[in-house]
Every structure is written in C-alpha cells, then in structure tokens.
Amino acid sequence: MPFLTLIVRNIYTRKVRSSLTGAAVAIAIMTVFTLGVLTYSLRETAISILRTGTADFSVGQKGVSDVLYSSLDETEIDRIRSYPEVQSVVGVLVAAVEIDKNHPFFLELGIQPDKLEEFGVQVVAGTPYGPTAPDEIMLGFRAARDFDKSVGDTFTVEDQQFRVVGIFSTGQVFGDSAAMLPLPTLQAQERKPGSMTLAFVKVRPGTDIDALRKKIDDDNPELATVRTQSEFGRIDRNLKLISAANVGASILALVVGAIGVMNTTMMSVFERTREFGVLRAVGWSRLRVLALVMGEAIMLALGGAAAGLAAGYVAVRLIQRVPEVVGVFQPDYPGDIFGRALGIAIGMAFIGAFYPAVRAALLKPLEALKHE
Amino acid sequence: MSEELRPTPAIQTVDVVKLFDGGLIHALDGVTMTVERGEFVAVTGPSGCGKSTLLHLIAALDVPTSGRIIVNGHDLLHTTDDRYRRSEVGLIFQLHNLLPHLSALENVEIAMFSNGMRHRQQRERARELLAAVGLVAKERTPPPRLAGGERQRLAIARALANDPSIILADEPTGNLDSASADRILTLFRHIREERRVTIVLVTHDAHVAAAADRMIRMRDGRIVEDASELGSRAAS
Numbered sequence: 343m344p345f346l347t348l349i350v351r352n353i354y355t356r357k358v359r360s361s362l363t364g365a366a367v368a369i370a371i372m373t374v375f376t377l378g379v380l381t382y383s384l385r386e387t388a389i390s391i392l393r394t395g396t397a398d399f400s401v402g403q404k405g406v407s408d409v410l411y412s413s414l415d416e417t418e419i420d421r422i423r424s425y426p427e428v429q430s431v432v433g434v435l436v437a438a439v440e441i442d443k444n445h446p447f448f449l450e451l452g453i454q455p456d457k458l459e460e461f462g463v464q465v466v467a468g469t470p471y472g473p474t475a476p477d478e479i480m481l482g483f484r485a486a487r488d489f490d491k492s493v494g495d496t497f498t499v500e501d502q503q504f505r506v507v508g509i510f511s512t513g514q515v516f517g518d519s520a521a522m523l524p525l526p527t528l529q530a531q532e533r534k535p536g537s538m539t540l541a542f543v544k545v546r547p548g549t550d551i552d553a554l555r556k557k558i559d560d561d562n563p564e565l566a567t568v569r570t571q572s573e574f575g576r577i578d579r580n581l582k583l584i585s586a587a588n589v590g591a592s593i594l595a596l597v598v599g600a601i602g603v604m605n606t607t608m609m610s611v612f613e614r615t616r617e618f619g620v621l622r623a624v625g626w627s628r629l630r631v632l633a634l635v636m637g638e639a640i641m642l643a644l645g646g647a648a649a650g651l652a653a654g655y656v657a658v659r660l661i662q663r664v665p666e667v668v669g670v671f672q673p674d675y676p677g678d679i680f681g682r683a684l685g686i687a688i689g690m691a692f693i694g695a696f697y698p699a700v701r702a703a704l705l706k707p708l709e710a711l712k713h714e
Numbered sequence: 715m716s717e718e719l720r721p722t723p724a725i726q727t728v729d730v731v732k733l734f735d736g737g738l739i740h741a742l743d744g745v746t747m748t749v750e751r752g753e754f755v756a757v758t759g760p761s762g763c764g765k766s767t768l769l770h771l772i773a774a775l776d777v778p779t780s781g782r783i784i785v786n787g788h789d790l791l792h793t794t795d796d797r798y799r800r801s802e803v804g805l806i807f808q809l810h811n812l813l814p815h816l817s818a819l820e821n822v823e824i825a826m827f828s829n830g831m832r833h834r835q836q837r838e839r840a841r842e843l844l845a846a847v848g849l850v851a852k853e854r855t856p857p858p859r860l861a862g863g864e865r866q867r868l869a870i871a872r873a874l875a876n877d878p879s880i881i882l883a884d885e886p887t888g889n890l891d892s893a894s895a896d897r898i899l900t901l902f903r904h905i906r907e908e909r910r911v912t913i914v915l916v917t918h919d920a921h922v923a924a925a926a927d928r929m930i931r932m933r934d935g936r937i938v939e940d941a942s943e944l945g946s947r948a949a950s
Contacts, residue, residue, distance in 0.1 A: 620811045625800025625825065630828060
C-alpha cells in the first residue's frame with residue numbers, strides 16, 4: 343500500500359475530525375483570499391489613476407488619507423519642472439463623482455488641452471475642449487460606449503450639463519473609462535482653485551529615474567514620488583492601512599487556522615496513541631510516524647484550502663452585489679493571491695501539526711501499546 | 715560440537731535486571747538464558763512474574779536497567795530499535811493490536827513499509843502470508859469483522875511480514891477458545907518447521923506451554939525452572 347494511500351485512508355476513516363480540521367483551514371483561507379482579492383482590487387482601482395498617461399513616475403502629497411485629497415499647487419509643479427533631468431510635468435486634478443447607481447465612482451480628470459498629447463491622450467473623435475471652456479467635456483471611449491454618448495451629446499455631472507466635444511483614448515482601461523475637462527473648469531467645480539492632485543513626470547532620455555526620485559523626495563519632504571503599485575501607499579494612507587489590515591488578517595488567519603489544526607491533530611494523536619504504538623512495534627521509524635501525521639495535516643490543509651478558495655470566490659461575488667460596492671470594486675484574481683492562500687494553508691499544517699506529530703513520533707511504543 | 719563451530723544463539727540474556735517505580739519493583743532480577751536458533755520456547759509463570767517484561771526487552775520495546783541482551787550476535791544496546799523490530803523480530807500480542815480501519819491485507823502491508831520492497835511485491839507477499847495462515851479469502855475484511863482466532867492468525871501473518879528470524883508472542887492464545895488456541899499452536903509449529911524461525915512464547919497456560927520444545931518457568935523476576943536444562947541434568 344503506498345504511503346499516500348494510507349494517509350488518505352486515515353483521513354477518510356476519521357470523517358468528523360477531518361471535516362473539522364478542513365473547515366478550520368477553509369475558513370482561514372476564505373478570509374485570506376477574500377481580503378486579498380478586495381485589497382488587490384481596490385489597490386488596482388486606485389493605482390489606475392497613476393497608470394493614466396505615459397509618465398515615468400507620479401508625484402503627490404505625502405501621507406494623505408486618500409489619493410484624491412492630495413493637493414499640489416503651481417509652485418510645487420514648477421519646482422519639479424526645474425530639475426534638469428525632467429523633460430515635462432503635467433499637473434492633473436482628479437475628482438470622483440457619482441453619475442448614477444451603476445457609476446458611483448466615476449472619475450474626472452482636469453487637464454489643460456495643450457498637455458493632452460504630452461499626457462498620452464489621443465483624441466479619436468471630435469476635438470479637444472477649450473482651455474477655459476466651462477461646459478465642454480471629453481469622454482474616454484469606454485465611458486462614451488458605456489453611457490451611449492457621442493460627440494455633440496450632452497453629459498450631465500452633478501446637475502451640470504456638459505457638451506461632449508471629443509472622445510479620447512489613453513491606452514489605459516481606467517483612463518478610457520473616465521472623463522476629461524479643462525483644469526480650471528474642474529477646479530471650479532471642485533472648489534479647488536489652483537490645486538492639482540498629481541503631477542505626472544516624464545524624464546529626459548538616459549536619466550536614472552530612481553536617483554531623480556530620491557532627489558525629489560529628499561528636497562521636498564511634503565511630496566512623495568510613486569512608480570509602482572506597492573509604493574502607492576506613500577501617497578494614499580487609506581490603501582496603506584487596508585494593505586496593513588490585509589497582512590494582519592492573513593497572519594491572524596494563519597494563527598487561528600494553525601490553532602485549529604493543532605487542536606484537532608493533538609486530539610487525533612491522543613486518540614490514536616495505541617495505533618502509533620503498533621506502528622512503532624512493527625518497525626516504523628519515528629521519522630515515518632512524524633511523516634504520517636504531517637502528511638495527513640498537509641493533505642487536510644490542501645483540501646481545506648481548495649474549499650476555502652471556492653468559498654472565498656463566492657464571498658467576493660456576494661460582496662460585489664452589496665449596493666455600496668457596485669461600480670467601485672471590480673474583483674481581480676492575481677496568481678499570487680492563490681499562491682499566498684496555498685502557502686498559508688501549508689504553513690497552517692506545518693505550524694499546527696508539527697508539535698502533535700513530534701509527540702506522536704516520540705511516543706514510547708510500549709507505553710503507547712498500553713494506552714486505552 | 716566444539717565451541718568454535720557452535721552457531722550463534724538466537725537470543726542471549728546476561729544477568730538482565732529491570733526495575734520499575736524507582737527500584738521499588740524488581741520486574742526482572744538477574745535473568746540469564748540462551749535460546750538457540752530454531753527453538754520453540756515457552757516462558758511461563760504466574761501473573762507479575764516478569765515474563766512479559768522479558769519479552770518486551772527482547773523486542774526492544776523497553777530497555778533493561780542492567781545486563782545485556784544479545785540477539786543473533788548483536789547487543790541490543792547498539793541496535794536501532796525500529797530497524798531491529800522491522801528486520802529481526804516479529805511481534806504478536808494478546809490483544810492482536812491490529813488497525814481496525816484497514817483491511818486484513820493492509821494490516822500485513824503496513825509492517826512492510828520501509829523494507830525496500832516495491833508496493834506490488836509487498837502486496838504479493840502479504841497475500842502469500844494470508845494464504846499461509848488460512849485467511850486468503852478474508853483479505854478485504856477489516857479486523858473487527860474477523861473472529862478472535864482469525865485476528866490472531868492475521869497478527870501472525872503481520873509478524874512474519876519482514877521474514878524475521880525470531881517470533882515473540884505475548885499470550886497469543888489468551889483470548890481464544892481451546893479449539894482456536896490449538897489451531898494457533900499448530901500454526902506456530904508449522905511456521906517454525908517451514909521457516910526455521912525461533913519462537914519465544916509467553917503464556918500462563920500450562921497446556922499452551924506444553925506445545926513448545928522447551929519451557930522456562932519464572933517467578934518473582936527470576937528463572938526458577940528450565941525444562942530442557944532439567945532434562946539434560948536428568949540425563950547426565
């Protein structure tokens with residue numbers, strides 16, 4: 343009989359205990375997976391702001407609770423522009439508005455028309471808006487399709503009517519799902535005169551980007567440069583907190599799951615004392631007994647992980663239906679979340695089952711055989 | 715036969731002492747004996763005389779407080795206990811100690827883990843052994859659904875799994891009716907003759923002890939009578 347078959351048989355024989363162990367792992371993995379997907383997806387939504395355009399990196403106000411609260415003024419934009427390595431800087435005001443129930447988080451980008459090309463915006467229909475036009479707007483082609491709008495139509499934002507003068511493409515899903523309007527118009531609408539949310543920086547060819555970023559960070563302690571998704575927390579404190587909460591919840595899930603595995607495995611080892619005595623008496627080594635208990639725990643953890651991932655997927659789908667979340671949260675399922683869930687499941691098995699397995703392996707065969 | 719040509723005994727115990735409870739209980743009190751290869755020896759005596767303790771020490775399930783135990787020329791002090799139990803001895807218990815959730819065939823197979831055989835070979839050997847003890851038709855039956863005598867025969871098949879040179883049996887007929895007990899004793903004799911194994915059987919039943927070639931009687935942790943030695947002395 344192969345060793346693996348014996349492991350499966352042992353698990354199958356003790357259905358209730360195996361189910362309890364698997365359930366402990368499944369709940370923990372469901373938590374890790376759901377939180378992981380939520381955090382990743384929210385970060386993706388937020389980071390997409392930075393991905394708009396063709397900049398080498400972005401600059402925002404350091405440590406604000408939400409990236410949309412970042413505020414830069416023209417002086418700061420000029421200061422960044424003054425670095426010799428910088429080729430161009432485009433200041434953009436970003437605002438989120440609710441259009442309807444299906445679009446509770448629609449983004450507007452305020453940007454001057456002469457910076458559109460520099461920002462990587464291509465007008466695919468109509469013309470750009472005027473630099474100070476109070477009622478002209480351009481829609482990303484995805485937004486235009488979504489709202490069934492074309493050039494010449496009217497588009498209403500917070501009771502204010504705009505005329506769609508152009509349709510644009512940025513090459514980014516996020517940008518193409520947003521609207522653009524003159525910077526002064528959006529600043530007026532948002533009551534933020536002279537303010538911008540982010541500066542998108544393009545460097546001269548051959549520039550050491552990281553060195554330039556460090557220089558900007560050091561010279562301007564109130565600003566933070568961001569290039570990758572993981573750095574986004576430097577600007578957006580909420581996201582940093584969500585990420586930290588996710589890590590914390592994952593650790594908690596690992597600990598709770600491991601305690602669950604340890605509890606049931608310990609009980610199982612106690613109940614099976616005589617069995618281990620028999621195995622040692624017929625010549626099993628301590629290592630093999632250890633491998634048996636660990637193997638059973640790992641197998642259960644993998645089964646629990648599969649169930650937890652399935653339950654987590656269902657949970658994510660249910661969360662998507664919550665009215666407050668509709669339109670804000672588009673779930674992404676990156677591979678590393680599955681990898682992390684698998685790693686945590688195996689970690690639970692190792693942490694939870696190691697001590698009981700060692701106890702089983704160190705049992706004295708004669709005493710174990712006398713166990714009732 | 716000269717000393718040089720004499721084969722190494724299967725089991726030698728030299729002044730073996732086993733104390734329990736910090737020395738309050740003298741389970742074995744200087745036991746010295748020799749069991750030759752191929753012998754069928756019954757160790758008998760009243761409850762608490764130390765016969766099971768002696769068997770456990772020979773099986774390396776426990777260690778003596780003092781003295782030496784030499785099996786097939788190897789001092790157990792220098793032997794890895796699990797490898798020794800896997801390759802040198804086969805153990806049979808009064809309560810069978812079979813795993814109830816596995817089939818009869820699998821109960822024999824689990825003793826063959828780590829013996830270097832392929833799974834298919836292990837399965838073939840387990841089937842051969844079940845045939846040898848008359849259980850081939852019950853290979854899929856789990857122990858709880860076997861009769862008492864059948865369970866003990868299954869335990870014997872498991873004890874033979876790794877082709878040991880010594881079988882150590884602790885009250886193997888203790889829970890059986892006389893017919894089943896006789897069948898087990900017949901099986902032991904058959905195994906001894908066919909496989910040339912040494913059998914040490916612990917029992918408090920005189921009828922069972924009489925089935926062996928030699929009877930060692932113990933009392934209070936000492937050997938008080940060795941039937942073959944008595945026979946030799948009587949002859950001389």
